[in-house]
Amino acid sequence: SINFDNNSKPNTGIFLSKGFVNDNLFNLGIGSGIFTIDRINFITIFFTNHLDFYPSNRNSIFKLFIENKIGYSLGYDLGFEDYISTSGGSFFNPSFGIKKSTRNKHISLKLGYLVQKYKSEHNNFWWGWWGTPDIFIPGSFNISDDIISRNGFFKQINISVSLTF
Numbered sequence: 417s418i419n420f421d422n423n424s425k426p427n428t429g430i431f432l433s434k435g436f437v438n439d440n441l442f443n444l445g446i447g448s449g450i451f452t453i454d455r456i457n458f459i460t461i462f463f464t465n466h467l468d469f470y471p472s473n474r475n476s477i478f479k480l481f482i483e484n485k486i487g488y489s490l491g492y493d494l495g496f497e498d499y500i501s502t503s504g505g506s507f508f509n510p511s512f513g514i515k516k517s518t519r520n521k522h523i524s525l526k527l528g529y530l531v532q533k534y535k536s537e538h539n540n541f542w543w544g545w546w547g548t549p550d551i552f553i554p555g556s557f558n559i560s561d562d563i564i565s566r567n568g569f570f571k572q573i574n575i576s577v578s579l580t581f
Contacts, residue, residue, distance in 0.1 A: 432448060
């Protein structure tokens, strides 16, 4: 999937899921994934449900559908040390899309809205203008009072392509 944050910066992720119930109208499953928002890597475990709503007959090649992923994510700064501390939280990703089906294989294009709870602290000294250290700006070496704490929700629009078999 490709996610766009509030500043229109693209971020990527990958989600894998396994369905348990495969009904014409309702499909339930469980999955996991990893995605990045604002230099934080989120590893998530989620439940997913999927509903084909048009056309409802099984023989149609193209179908419109809605999907929802809901779960919990752990937030990590994987080795880049941009953050002093990070943590994840609840994860919610409703989407709608179109899929092309051939026997038991499907390819789909989805548009969704991702909401991820998070908490983080980072030192603004290392996050200067354009993401480079502010070591060349006089007076910027006093970094003890330059801690930024965030606690809230990331909200993003995401576009994803899926392959199901």
